[in-house]
Amino acid sequence: MTDTLRHPAPAPRDTVSGWDFTVDPAQPRRHRLRTLDRHPLRDGEARLATRLFALTANTMTYLAMGDDIGYWGFFPASDGSGRVPVWGFADVVESRSAALATGQRLYGFLPMAAEFTMRPGRDGGAALEDAMPHRQVLPPAYNWYQRPALDPSAASGDEEAQAIFRPLFIASFLLDDQIAEAGIGPETTVILTSASSKTACGLAWLLSGRPARPCVLGITSPGNRDYTAGTGLYDRVTTYDAPDIAGRGDAVLVDFAGDGDLVRSIHARLGGRLVRSIRVGATHRERWSTAPLVTEGVQPSWFFAPDRIRLRSREWGAAAFNERLARAQTGFIRAMRSTVSVVRLAGPEDLGEAWSALLAGAAPGGGAFVLGPLTPGQSVA
Numbered sequence: 001m002t003d004t005l006r007h008p009a010p011a012p013r014d015t016v017s018g019w020d021f022t023v024d025p026a027q028p029r030r031h032r033l034r035t036l037d038r039h040p041l042r043d044g045e046a047r048l049a050t051r052l053f054a055l056t057a058n059t060m061t062y063l064a065m066g067d068d069i070g071y072w073g074f075f076p077a078s079d080g081s082g083r084v085p086v087w088g089f090a091d092v093v094e095s096r097s098a099a100l101a102t103g104q105r106l107y108g109f110l111p112m113a114a115e116f117t118m119r120p121g122r123d124g125g126a127a128l129e130d131a132m133p134h135r136q137v138l139p140p141a142y143n144w145y146q147r148p149a150l151d152p153s154a155a156s157g158d159e160e161a162q163a164i165f166r167p168l169f170i171a172s173f174l175l176d177d178q179i180a181e182a183g184i185g186p187e188t189t190v191i192l193t194s195a196s197s198k199t200a201c202g203l204a205w206l207l208s209g210r211p212a213r214p215c216v217l218g219i220t221s222p223g224n225r226d227y228t229a230g231t232g233l234y235d236r237v238t239t240y241d242a243p244d245i246a247g248r249g250d251a252v253l254v255d256f257a258g259d260g261d262l263v264r265s266i267h268a269r270l271g272g273r274l275v276r277s278i279r280v281g282a283t284h285r286e287r288w289s290t291a292p293l294v295t296e297g298v299q300p301s302w303f304f305a306p307d308r309i310r311l312r313s314r315e316w317g318a319a320a321f322n323e324r325l326a327r328a329q330t331g332f333i334r335a336m337r338s339t340v341s342v343v344r345l346a347g348p349e350d351l352g353e354a355w356s357a358l359l360a361g362a363a364p365g366g367g368a369f370v371l372g373p374l375t376p377g378q379s380v381a
Contacts, residue, residue, distance in 0.1 A: 019348045021112035022081035025072060028063055031355055033348060036113050046095040049115045052372025053088025054163035055354055057197045061281040070138045075111035083111040087167035089159050093376050099123055108145035112351060126150040141306030152326035161333050164368045165198060169329050172202025174308040179252055182276050185212040187249035194256035196224040204233035205332050219243050231339060245269060256281040278303050341367030
């Protein structure tokens with residue numbers, strides 16, 4: 001399912017646009033599309049032009065947790081405004097680094113901007129690190145960029161699907177692995193909030209494929225109930241206004257919404273049935289809370305994907321980890337690709353409208369906004 005936010009798309013131009021989309025971290029409804037200053041490359045650096053990226057509900061998690069995790073620090077702006085990171089593809093258009101040649105394509109963390117500068121560091125063949133000094137104090141998993149030509153997870157070649165699903169499915173994959181440690185089985189109910197989100201759908205798909213399949217319960221908004229139930233991933237779908245979480249046996253809560261009141265209510269209703277509570281995201285940004293949520297019983301614990309990646313990469317080996325992830329991801333994308341509502345942005349000019357829609361929770365159920373593919377130097381109309 002596809003749509004285009006604005007018609008027709010502007011024709012690419014040959015001049016360098018230098019566009020940059022920034023928001024006010026304190027008041028994210030204030031945003032602007034401005035000129036991006038270009039600076040000469042230093043030795044060892046490379047300039048990458050944005051090709052394609054996706055905006056999803058997960059983008060709101062980066063906004064909500066910008067200070068707590070450090071997301072504002074990946075692409076800092078000099079005037080105090082913020083660049084919220086996105087996932088996508090970029091092409092090397094200029095290089096003073098022996099590690100990257102002009103024309104190479106990379107997948108990873110990007111700013112919402114026409115281009116950015118990186119300094120290649122450690123090189124693992126299929127992936128290399130951005131060793132910019134300011135990024136060394138930030139979570140290292142976000143500093144690695146994949147070379148699609150050498151990456152098993154990019155075998156499908158569908159860049160749009162990669163940008164939409166890949167950064168989210170890896171969290172689904174790691175959550176499924178972590179939840180399995182709790183010894184779940186057919187008598188266990190796994191409750192997922194923000195059940196229409198792609199990370200929740202990925203986790204539900206993985207859980208449903210387990211030999212000892214648990215009951216998977218999704219909680220979503222009334223407006224997204226039909227979409228969520230229609231995916232066929234959940235045994236039951238209920239809504240926030242009157243969540244039906246009755247059942248028997250142990251329960252595991254995986255919270256993608258970040259709504260403190262909702263988490264407290266679920267804890268209170270489940271009581272001793274709840275054996276594990278995992279906090280993941282903040283799709284309900286306006287109700288986000290970093291304060292302790294409960295005082296008795298099972299305490300919510302934070303899930304942080306980079307920590308789990310390091311653990312499994314050590315235990316399984318990096319190659320085996322990537323192969324397992326790639327197999328699972330390919331299956332999920334194949335199962336879900338036709339269910340996603342993709343709103344394709346005609347150009348950078350449409351980022352403000354898409355951003356406002358995400359802030360208002362007005363993105364289509366299970367959907368994503370996609371900008372690209374762009375040509376290097378494409379201008380703002």
